[in-house]
Amino acid sequence: MVPAIELDNLSVLFNGRPILKDISGSFTGRAIGLLGPNGAGKSTLIQTLLGFHPPTKGAARVLGMDVRTQIREIRHNIGYMPENDSYITGMTGIRLVRMMAELSGLPPSDALERAHETLFQLGLGEARYRDVGTYSLGMKQMAKLAVAIVHGPGMLILDEPTNGLDAEGRKRMLDIIREIRNSSDTRIILCSHLLRDVESCCDEVMILKDGHLVTYCNLEEERRTNRKFIQMETRGETGTFTTRIAQLGCELAVNGNRKLKMVLPETVEVRDLYRIASETGVQIRRLDFKRDSLQDIFLKAMETPNGRS
């Protein structure tokens, strides 16, 4: 699978000020969350990938194409949903979406067909002949998404897609993003301040801080690892119990007499712990998986000094 984004010591200066500083990495996920505090360089990274800013140093590749030399090919394969309100006044929804499809290279008849399809898919079917300027905020967000996906891009860059949406609108937007992720080969870059949005849609996360990439992790792997990290509270004599667990190959830490923390190897299941507890006469009063949420990952990344991991 071609990496969605490849960065090779990418640096971007803006008015002489460094915004992105020597970012490197190959990001292969189907849906990548882009996180970071304000001013971390998220928007600059997106704009660099779109060719709006040239890299000052280093290289960036999108779907294997270089942003310096193949920007038109990249733009053929990208759908971009900007953060701010973006629309053209005096145009109906269908006309706007069709025009954008044509500008992406679709023949007029295909553009019209896909514009209808997309607007129906996003719930704007009934409103497609209305002036976009009269749309509500939620409808405008959907119209932006329609413009981003109408030409069926191979990569979708969504900048704060749930901005300003109410709970229902937000759920709908996230459902659509997940549907796009699951129903096609389209790669998604989701930039959001809302960690839960990223957590629910993305399988990988990159966290920027002060222009540096501080964390890049696979959320699914994190979740899998966390499922093997167990915290336990027991009653009874645990000596034999801990010895037998250690013999299974578990890494074990005893905290006081009752609290145990352990990392299970791939071959050991939780039911093995219950079996040994039963055999050794130990009561398991509480058993908990480590829940290292995206918030924890994010907060940990923010604690990283000087933006370096």
Next chain:
Amino acid sequence: MGVHRRGYKVYDGPRTAERWRFWILSRYAMGKVFKSRILLIFYVLCFVPTLVTLAGVYLSHNIDLLASLFGRNELPTNELLPINAEVFLMLMSFQATLSVFVTALVGPGLVSPDLTNNALPLYLSRPFSRVEYVLGKFNVLLVLLFLITGAPMLLIFTLKSALAGSAWLINNIHLAFAITVGSVVWVTLISLISLASSAWVRWRPAAAGMLFALFFIPTGFGQMANEIMRMTWGSLLNAIILIGTVWNSLFFINDPAQYEIMARALNPMRRVPPIPAWSAWFMVAFLCAISLFLLNRKIRAHEVVR
């Protein structure tokens, strides 16, 4: 399957050629422009002088028909409506004045709404460059304005050639060149100025007002400079003299004596010689370059925060 039931899928069908994609923008912008009835009516009225002239040319070559129309037996046999460089210049000037009003109605609506509503990232995140964006918008004005300035003159020229014969055509072929180049120069100048003002002044009425201001305020300053310093270079700031000088240099390319007469007629300062043609051409090129520079500063996919 009905379109309302289909899910998302990646597009893998054919794609159009990139070279002419800026026409898409022009086509959609043109459709938007003619939604305004005022503009539509005014635009149609812009063709009236041409139709009258065409009728005049036709009738002047069909004296019998004219005589029967007026119920007279005899009419002067000499040409009733002579078609020459002076007539074309007069008609072009009139049509150019109308084109300023069309530009004021159309131009401000081309770029400023896109900037106000942050639409540029939508265009520029596609395989569509800033140059193509400007070209697409410029094309709208170019086509609309050429249709009321250059095209009617060429139509009159064609009719006159057809009626007067090949000898007239051969003797006056330079007029067709002058009409085409002259109107393209004028339309390019006014369109670029209009697009630049539309990009910098986001409120449409203000952008339209600015277009007129750009014509009249520098004219006043130029005239003041002429009067105070006893020179004619200030006339370079006068749009009428500027484009008039350019047109004179084109229409009287074969007739330097007539050019001198026309240039003196344009000159507001009788005591000093008129501005030379090269300076007018240079000024037109300079104004176009300034407009392009201003457009380049504003037509960006993102706001530059300094």
